[in-house]
Amino acid sequence: MLVTRGVDEEAHQLQKQGALDLWPSCMGHEAAQVGSALAVGPAPTIFPSYREHAVALLRGVAPDELLEQWAGRTFCGWDPRRVRFFPYTLVLAAQTLHGVGYSIGQRLQGREDFVVVYIGDGATSEGDMSEAMNLAAVESASVMFVCQNNGWAISKPAGEQMRTSLAERARGFGIESVRIPGQDPETVFSACSRAAAHIRGERAPYLVEIQVDRIQGHSTSDAQEVYRSRDDIARSKAADPVTAYAARLRDLGLVDTAWFDAVDAEVRELRERLMKEYA
Numbered sequence: 001m002l003v004t005r006g007v008d009e010e011a012h013q014l015q016k017q018g019a020l021d022l023w024p025s026c027m028g029h030e031a032a033q034v035g036s037a038l039a040v041g042p043a044p045t046i047f048p049s050y051r052e053h054a055v056a057l058l059r060g061v062a063p064d065e066l067l068e069q070w071a072g073r074t075f076c077g078w079d080p081r082r083v084r085f086f087p088y089t090l091v092l093a094a095q096t097l098h099g100v101g102y103s104i105g106q107r108l109q110g111r112e113d114f115v116v117v118y119i120g121d122g123a124t125s126e127g128d129m130s131e132a133m134n135l136a137a138v139e140s141a142s143v144m145f146v147c148q149n150n151g152w153a154i155s156k157p158a159g160e161q162m163r164t165s166l167a168e169r170a171r172g173f174g175i176e177s178v179r180i181p182g183q184d185p186e187t188v189f190s191a192c193s194r195a196a197a198h199i200r201g202e203r204a205p206y207l208v209e210i211q212v213d214r215i216q217g218h219s220t221s222d223a224q225e226v227y228r229s230r231d232d233i234a235r236s237k238a239a240d241p242v243t244a245y246a247a248r249l250r251d252l253g254l255v256d257t258a259w260f261d262a263v264d265a266e267v268r269e270l271r272e273r274l275m276k277e278y279a
């Protein structure tokens with residue numbers, strides 16, 4: 001979570017300096033991403049949206065590879081087969097059908113592990129998501145849908161996108177689901193571990209809706225102050241999962257200052273390398 005935060009902050013700076021064309025921050029999503037990625041483990045193939053940076057790093061995408069696409073150097077900076085993490089998909093919800101289709105293809109080839117599809121709340125308004133959920137349900141596809149619901153699709157609030165929760169909508173398609181808060185990585189880990197056990201045991205899809213508080217705007221091209229109240233943004237900053245979890249681990253005596261210093265040094269070195277390569 002700390003490494004992701006460092007990479008995110010550096011990428012943000014690099015975009016402001018003109019070295020990257022765009023950067024979609026995942027600040028505030030770290031617990032949702034690290035908790036879900038660790039619960040899923042290394043085997044399942046992951047179909048991300050476009051801001052699953054912590055998941056990418058955990059899968060072995062190098063930080064400089066992660067930034068390449070946003071500098072306009074390539075369509076994808078990493079080898080998707082090596083890390084079993086597909087290229088970022090900017091066409092909203094397209095990856096949902098890719099993921100379900102891939103899962104069915106795996107089953108036909110007798111290779112079955114489940115597939116993970118990450119999606120934002122706004123993208124679930126796309127028809128592709130409904131098609132993907134229905135196809136996954138009727139085919140009993142081994143797919144874990146992970147929705148990071150920050151309550152906004154750029155400036156469109158979630159309440160104007162749906163009259164129900166996504167978890168409830170999934171049940172309407174015949175998909176088991178759960179809706180959980182996304183501040184604590186252990187809560188996310190437990191929920192996603194249960195979802196993984198369900199998918200493997202029942203050979204059926206599952207949807208986990210994780211409520212997150214995004215700290216930054218939609219991207220570096222967005223001014224969230226225009227549509228979010230000052231209090232709402234302040235609330236998201238106060239709910240920062242990285243500082244909260246660091247404080248908890250420190251209070252429990254599980255990590256000490258020396259550990260934080262070592263991680264800080266690692267992150268500083270990483271940021272310097274990215275700065276030299278991109279600035």
Ligand SMILES: Cc1ncc(C[n+]2csc(CCOP(=O)(O)OP(=O)(O)O)c2C)c(N)n1
Binds near residue numbers: 091092122124152154
């Ligand atoms: C098919 C399609 N329509 C519109 C867009 C423009 N667009 C990019 S991101 C976005 C909002 C997505 O919101 P959400 O799914 O909640 O994800 P978040 O960015 O909040 O993580 C929109 C409308 C797009 N990329 N693709």
Ligand SMILES: [Mg+2]
Binds near residue numbers: 120122151154
């Ligand atoms: Mg959103």
